[in-house]
Amino acid sequence: MFTKTAQFYDAVYSFKDYPKEAEYVHDAVSHHLKSGGKKLLDVACGTGKHLLEFSRWYDVSGVDLDSEILKLAVDRIPSARLHHGDMRTFELPAKFDVVTCLFSSIAYMGAVEGLNLAIANMARHLEPGGVLVLEPFLYPDAYTDGFLHFLHVDEPDLKLARMSRSKREGHVVLLDFHYLIGDESGVRHLTEHHELSLFPQSEYVSAIEDAGLVVEYDPIGPMGRAMFLGLKPL
Numbered sequence: 001m002f003t004k005t006a007q008f009y010d011a012v013y014s015f016k017d018y019p020k021e022a023e024y025v026h027d028a029v030s031h032h033l034k035s036g037g038k039k040l041l042d043v044a045c046g047t048g049k050h051l052l053e054f055s056r057w058y059d060v061s062g063v064d065l066d067s068e069i070l071k072l073a074v075d076r077i078p079s080a081r082l083h084h085g086d087m088r089t090f091e092l093p094a095k096f097d098v099v100t101c102l103f104s105s106i107a108y109m110g111a112v113e114g115l116n117l118a119i120a121n122m123a124r125h126l127e128p129g130g131v132l133v134l135e136p137f138l139y140p141d142a143y144t145d146g147f148l149h150f151l152h153v154d155e156p157d158l159k160l161a162r163m164s165r166s167k168r169e170g171h172v173v174l175l176d177f178h179y180l181i182g183d184e185s186g187v188r189h190l191t192e193h194h195e196l197s198l199f200p201q202s203e204y205v206s207a208i209e210d211a212g213l214v215v216e217y218d219p220i221g222p223m224g225r226a227m228f229l230g231l232k233p234l
């Protein structure tokens, strides 16, 4: 995952408008929330940038599998309850009014069984009347194989270039990110392997329904990749 590059994560994804995305999610949730509380859990919370925004409206908690990333979330928002765990298996004693899983983090689930386990686990942590918010990855027909991607960071004390060429194997996209990083310690190259699953829309819908939630679909979502809401009956 991002263990080797956690310290650069926020610089690499600085194009994301976290305040605007959080407002988009909060607005959608507000139309459906019936549980009466304000506890929010962000699953695969990363460095906590959505959590910081969500703390304007909710008591926030987070879970992530990468302990290096999680340390940055702890620094960003010390008041949040942050847990190390896998989205398929974490078990928290509390239930939440809102559970979010954003920026396509669900694509790390591998086979459809992983998707089903993760969604069922998130649904288990919802209060009756609560809302699950899930931002999917690309659907298979929207993916272009062999896509060459480049981004860079150009800050006074950090120069970074990241390049990858995607490769599809079955329903999984293999990505080897090559980083060239220049900072106070010199210039170095490192690589990082990611595997992201291309689940079709129907598999997300089945997973959410099988977890006992009612699906609402937004084809736009916070960053143009769509958004599923899963409403837990009262």
Ligand SMILES: C[S@@+](CC[C@H](N)C(=O)[O-])C[C@H]1O[C@@H](n2cnc3c(N)ncnc32)[C@H](O)[C@@H]1O
Binding pocket: 001, 002, 043, 044, 045, 046, 047, 049, 050, 063, 064, 065, 066, 069, 085, 086, 087, 088, 102, 103, 104, 105, 108
């Ligand atoms: C693209 S990042 C998104 C982070 C954050 N939600 C954001 O919007 O910036 C994907 C995140 O998923 C986390 N992740 C990957 N597999 C996971 C798993 N099985 N359980 C929990 N978190 C996981 C990674 O550590 C990483 O923080």
